[in-house]
Structure formats: C-alpha cells, structure tokens
Amino acid sequence: MNKIYNVGIIGGGVSGVVTALEMAKHNIDSILFEQANSVVNGPPFCHLHAGGNLYPDISDEQCRILMKQSIAMARLFPESIDQRPTFISVPKSEKYDIHTLLNRLDMLVGYYQSLIDEDPSNEILGAPQDYYNLYTEADLIALSEKPAYKRPSTPDQWMANSVKLIDYKKLKTPVILVQEYGWNLFRLGAQAQLALEQSSNCSLKTNTNVNHIKDVRAESLDYNWEIQTKDEVYKVKYLVNSSGYKTGQIEASLQLKTERLIEFKAAYVSKWEPQPGLLPELIFHGERGTPNGMVQLTPYAEDFYQIHGMTEEITLFKDGLIKSKANEAQPQFNEDINLKLYKGWATKDVESRTENAIASVGQFVPSFKTATVGGPPLFGAQQIRGNDPNLRVGEVSFPSPFYARSEIIKASSALTVAHQIMAKLQDENIIPALANTSLENEILEAIDTEAINRFASQLAKERGYPEALSRLVIERQ
Numbered sequence: 001m002n003k004i005y006n007v008g009i010i011g012g013g014v015s016g017v018v019t020a021l022e023m024a025k026h027n028i029d030s031i032l033f034e035q036a037n038s039v040v041n042g043p044p045f046c047h048l049h050a051g052g053n054l055y056p057d058i059s060d061e062q063c064r065i066l067m068k069q070s071i072a073m074a075r076l077f078p079e080s081i082d083q084r085p086t087f088i089s090v091p092k093s094e095k096y097d098i099h100t101l102l103n104r105l106d107m108l109v110g111y112y113q114s115l116i117d118e119d120p121s122n123e124i125l126g127a128p129q130d131y132y133n134l135y136t137e138a139d140l141i142a143l144s145e146k147p148a149y150k151r152p153s154t155p156d157q158w159m160a161n162s163v164k165l166i167d168y169k170k171l172k173t174p175v176i177l178v179q180e181y182g183w184n185l186f187r188l189g190a191q192a193q194l195a196l197e198q199s200s201n202c203s204l205k206t207n208t209n210v211n212h213i214k215d216v217r218a219e220s221l222d223y224n225w226e227i228q229t230k231d232e233v234y235k236v237k238y239l240v241n242s243s244g245y246k247t248g249q250i251e252a253s254l255q256l257k258t259e260r261l262i263e264f265k266a267a268y269v270s271k272w273e274p275q276p277g278l279l280p281e282l283i284f285h286g287e288r289g290t291p292n293g294m295v296q297l298t299p300y301a302e303d304f305y306q307i308h309g310m311t312e313e314i315t316l317f318k319d320g321l322i323k324s325k326a327n328e329a330q331p332q333f334n335e336d337i338n339l340k341l342y343k344g345w346a347t348k349d350v351e352s353r354t355e356n357a358i359a360s361v362g363q364f365v366p367s368f369k370t371a372t373v374g375g376p377p378l379f380g381a382q383q384i385r386g387n388d389p390n391l392r393v394g395e396v397s398f399p400s401p402f403y404a405r406s407e408i409i410k411a412s413s414a415l416t417v418a419h420q421i422m423a424k425l426q427d428e429n430i431i432p433a434l435a436n437t438s439l440e441n442e443i444l445e446a447i448d449t450e451a452i453n454r455f456a457s458q459l460a461k462e463r464g465y466p467e468a469l470s471r472l473v474i475e476r477q
C-alpha cells in the first residue's frame, strides 16, 4: 500500500472512535483498526459520571473533570443518553458520612453553573438548582403514600416510585436524587460506526488485528510508522494507541515500558417483573472490595436491569486487578479471566454471579429477589495508568514524538483525549492550525435516529444481549 495516512489509530473503543471522528470532522485522514467486527466492543459503560457521585472517595477535582467531560460527551452523543436520574444512598451499616457527599454536591452545583455561564449549551443536566434533591425520612414516608408514576417527570415522582420498593429504614438519611444519567453503549457504538463508515476521511478497518508496529522515524521517510496486519502494511505519520487494556501489547513492539494496572470487571443482566412506574438508577454505597461493596441497579427497557456489585463474588474478581511487572509492558491475567475474555463464560458462572448480584440488590429492594438471569454479563478489561487503582480520570500521554497513548478510565474522557491529540498534531506539524473548536460534529449529526435504532439493535443481538438493551428508557423527544 503506497498511501500515507496522517494518523493511524489502533483500537475502535470509545477512545479510538471519538479520536477518528474528531479527525474526520477536521478533514484529517486517518485509518482506524479494530480487531472485532464492530466498534465499541470492549468493556461496557452504562453511567454518565456527570459529577463522580458513584465515588465517595475521589477528589473534588476528579468530580469536576468527570462532570465537564461527561457534559461534552453527552453533547456529542445525545442519542445515547438516557435522561433518568440516579438515587444515591448510604446504608446505615456503612462508614460514609452523607454530609461529606452533600458538601461536594454543593460544590458541583456551583461548578455546573460556571460551565453554563461559559457556554449555555452545557445545560444538559437540567437547571443547576435542580442538579440534586435531598429527601429526609419524613419526606420518604410522605412520598411512599403517593401513587406510582408510569413516566415520572419530577424528582419527587422518581423518588415516589423508588421509595415504594426500597427498604429505606436500612439507609442513612437524607437520601439523594442527582442528575447523573444513563449512557447506552450500543447506541453510541452504532452512531459512531455509521458516521465513520460514511466519512471519506476515515478508513475504518474492522476485523483487523494489528500484529506489529515498525518504528521508521529515524529513516527520513515521508512517514514515521508501519502498522502491520495479517495481510498488509500501512504507513502513517502519527500513531495513536487506543487499544485499551492491550496498550502494553502494542508498546512491546515499540520497546516502551511503563507502569500500568489492568482490571477485569463484569456487570449482570437481569429481568424483573413489570413495575408500575419507571425507576431511577439505584446506588447503595459500600466499601469497594469488601462483602458490602457498592450495589448499582441500572434500569433498561422492557424490565431488564443491569447490576454491578463491588465485591469479588459479583463485579470484581480474585486477581482481577493486576499491575505490570518490571520486565513486561503488558500485564497478564490469570487463566480463569483469560478464558472469560477470549472464550466466553461457563453457564454456571453466569448463573451464580447473576444470582449473587440479584441477592445483593434484594438486601435493599426486597421484591427484586424475584428477578432472574436476563442475559449474558457485560464484561471486559480496562487499564489504569500508573499504580493508583482509585484514579477515575485518565487521559493521554505522549511518550515520544509522533506517538500518543490514550489511557482513559471512564468513557467520558474520550473527547478530551481526542482534543489533546489534535493539539499535538498541530504542535508536531502533522496538520495546520485549526480554526474550528466547536464541540459539535456534523458527521455524527448526519446519522438519523432510525438508523441508530436499527444498528444499535443489531449490535445488541449480534453480541448475544436482549435487544431491549439497545433502547433508551426515556425516549428522546
């Protein structure tokens, strides 16, 4: 192949596709390699962390970054955002002080207001004064007597639906309802893939594994890297490594070694009986890794619910979090995790872990104990740069010329990473200075809702999940 691409991107997860879409928007040609047959096929995501309220232990600064980045991604992919709130609580048995969470929420309201002052289009989480609401025990008792609301439209209605099901006597009060929304990975993947396929600036290579990278930077050629696949060698000026937890595997061929953690986790799909009204996402905080780790119940369409439980019997795994050794670029999981990643799950593991997950929700929502296994788990491995497993915001680094390494920890960081890579491409004179710095992307906007619905549904089915997981609970107006 004689063509020289400006940018070669390895990995079509959320980071790689958003980087390719940003390039395409600015008419910069790129080639994107994804080993699977569709994009956004790696570790799942379901929650837009617009404020970091699922993480009581992270810094205020990480909360602000998560909020800002989440708003930017929600503006880019509105078709994948499920506008239902999140119920946040601390069980009486847990250490967290609800008042610490409240101070942080007040800080976030002020910060959200400042983002809207900068750009009114940032107001995607509702009015700042409604960002969160608190409910005392007396409020909960009063709301429990209200009727159920089929399609709630106010915080009180969402809370009325929740309190009828939750054993709130087990929880510290007040409890919180916050405007952190759901995020549908099938819809994001569908829109991104359709947009990239239509773009003349991006060559999307699915079903294409990158085997090796040859560094030719010292050879005074018109390009800097040769990307080798089974059948071809592709020439690129700039290399972006967005291969997720396999970043180290690519770096082994670049003779680069850096400290990183990789973590395997899973969430479980359950089916419950129809409820009289929609529920928010339900969070019951607890210390990660202990038997009381956080429980998260995420509603989907048609009575499907996804469950995370931050214990080793549910979402986390023994030796699921590992760090790179001094002599290796790529940490290696144990055999059990590799089997799950590459060969699939044994039915008994799906059943026992989903049942554990259902029981963990049942502690706080007693009627949920009747839920059953609703489909295979959503699972995957991700990386965390450095050695701090509590880091929730990861971005991009530029370890050597003409090379970017994306290490996002939350899907919301993808656009920030893409913007930082664009800035570097200008610094390194791969592309001229860019004038347009708007967030919107016309290539994405050209994909209509019907096409997203169809392709998202196809992706969910192809991957073995109930088709309902490709739909939003709150349909967009």
Ligand SMILES: Cc1cc2nc3c(=O)[nH]c(=O)nc-3n(C[C@H](O)[C@H](O)[C@H](O)COP(=O)(O)OP(=O)(O)OC[C@H]3O[C@@H](n4cnc5c(N)ncnc54)[C@H](O)[C@@H]3O)c2cc1C
Binding pocket: 010, 011, 012, 013, 014, 015, 016, 033, 034, 035, 036, 039, 040, 041, 042, 043, 044, 045, 046, 047, 048, 049, 208, 209, 210, 211, 242, 243, 244, 245, 246, 264, 265, 266, 267, 378, 379, 380, 381, 382, 406, 407, 408, 409, 410, 411, 412
């Ligand atoms: C259980 C779980 C729940 C999560 N929930 C949330 C959530 O609610 N909200 C949130 O924001 N984040 C969540 N995350 C984190 C989120 O999933 C990740 O941050 C994000 O998906 C990482 O995207 P990425 O593009 O960096 O990597 P990936 O999605 O891993 O993409 C990397 C891609 O590179 C491809 N690839 C790798 N090597 C090669 C090669 N040699 N050749 C070609 N292709 C290659 C892979 O196939 C893959 O598609 C969750 C993670 C897990 C595990």
